[in-house]
Amino acid sequence: MNEQSNEEVCMCALDGTMDLLGKKWALFTINAIGNHGSVRFKDLYSELHRISPSTLSSILHQLESRGVVSRESFAEIPPRVEYRLTQNGIELRQAILPLLAWASRQDDYARQAEKCDPRQYVKVTLSRDR
Amino acid sequence: MNEQSNEEVCMCALDGTMDLLGKKWALFTINAIGNHGSVRFKDLYSELHRISPSTLSSILHQLESRGVVSRESFAEIPPRVEYRLTQNGIELRQAILPLLAWASRQDDYARQAEKCDPRQYVKVTLSRDR
DNA sequence: CTGTATCCTAATAGATACTG
DNA sequence: CAGTATCTATTAGGATACAG
Numbered sequence: 001m002n003e004q005s006n007e008e009v010c011m012c013a014l015d016g017t018m019d020l021l022g023k024k025w026a027l028f029t030i031n032a033i034g035n036h037g038s039v040r041f042k043d044l045y046s047e048l049h050r051i052s053p054s055t056l057s058s059i060l061h062q063l064e065s066r067g068v069v070s071r072e073s074f075a076e077i078p079p080r081v082e083y084r085l086t087q088n089g090i091e092l093r094q095a096i097l098p099l100l101a102w103a104s105r106q107d108d109y110a111r112q113a114e115k116c117d118p119r120q121y122v123k124v125t126l127s128r129d130r
Numbered sequence: 131m132n133e134q135s136n137e138e139v140c141m142c143a144l145d146g147t148m149d150l151l152g153k154k155w156a157l158f159t160i161n162a163i164g165n166h167g168s169v170r171f172k173d174l175y176s177e178l179h180r181i182s183p184s185t186l187s188s189i190l191h192q193l194e195s196r197g198v199v200s201r202e203s204f205a206e207i208p209p210r211v212e213y214r215l216t217q218n219g220i221e222l223r224q225a226i227l228p229l230l231a232w233a234s235r236q237d238d239y240a241r242q243a244e245k246c247d248p249r250q251y252v253k254v255t256l257s258r259d260r
Numbered sequence: 261c262t263g264t265a266t267c268c269t270a271a272t273a274g275a276t277a278c279t280g
Numbered sequence: 281c282a283g284t285a286t287c288t289a290t291t292a293g294g295a296t297a298c299a300g
Contacts, residue, residue, distance in 0.1 A: 004255060004257045005255070006254070006256075007234075007253070007256050008251045008252070008253055009230055009231070009234040009251065009256075010243065010250050010251050010252070011157055011158055011230070011250045011251075011252060012158075012242065012246050012247075012250060013230060013233040013236075013239045014157055014230055014233045015242075016233070016236070017229065017232070017236070018151060018152055018157065021148060021151075021152065022148055022149075022151065022152015022153070023152070023272080023273090024273070027144055027148060028141055028142075040281080041282050042281065042282075045282095050274090051274090052273070052274050052275065052276090053276095053284085054273080054274080054275090054283085054284070054285080054286095055272085055274075056283090058273085060283095067237075073282095077281090078281040078282085079282060080281075081281080081282065088236075091232055092229075092232055094228070095228040095229045095231065095232040096229060098227075098228055099144065099147065099222075099225045099226060099229060100139055100141070100144055101225065102147070102222055102225040103143040103144045103147040104137075104139040104143040106143075106146070106147070106197075107197075108146050109143045112142065112145075113143070117140070117142075120140050120142060121139065121140050121141075122139055122140070123136055123139075124136070124137065124139050125134060126134070126135050126136075126139075127134045153293090154292080154293070155293090170261080171261075171262055171263070172261065172262075180294090181293095182293070182295065182296090183262085183295095183296095184263090184265085184266095184293080184294080184296095185292085185293055185294075186263090187262085187264070190263095203262090207261090208261040209261050209262055209263090209300085210262090211261085211263090
């Protein structure tokens, strides 16, 4: 079942969210985890080309503490840890799609689009008045 | 007329956008300008409580250079300058609404909602499965 | 009024080495 | 493998004074 309502919400609701998403690797990390379903630290580390382990570790902690990502640790040798999006994280990933569509229409996107990592692609519905 | 298409877009389209929107005052500035239609530097300065003039100046330059905001200067004494959203800026403001709706459902929003500046309120459609 | 210039502090993130 | 610790460079942003 689905409930809808019109509410007044303050922009400052986005303060904490933008603190997080404004971080250089946050969106790539969320997207990469979502694409994989479940993924290990080392795979994120190699897929997010040029991130440092300390930065990835920091981002994962923040995503986990905000309930966007869950972490499951397995008692094996060598150790194995799997990260996945929570339901809340899946909803966040949906919520950024309109912004992604907007960004893809900006001039600066065309210039860099060819150099993009194919694993970081997302399908969006682009609509444009004209 | 309206054209729709499904396209693959890279997350890195958001790189520059998040660089901008992740800045502490960017969204408040966009929203305040949008609420006013047209607004002067000093009015933004007082409405965005606790921003510094150098920071506001910097944000306005960035918004202008990205085609989100337009600046019109009048040859009067005392000087007058009016800022407004471009069409592109209006679309950006729409595009962040789903993210705002998501953010408003997070635990940390309830805690601070009472202290919000009423001039920074936005109407959003909240939907929630249950 | 509309900003800019300067100074200063805090936060971000990269590289690298190292631990459990 | 999955991180943490340390060090460093760059950037963000606040306060204040001042210029056009």
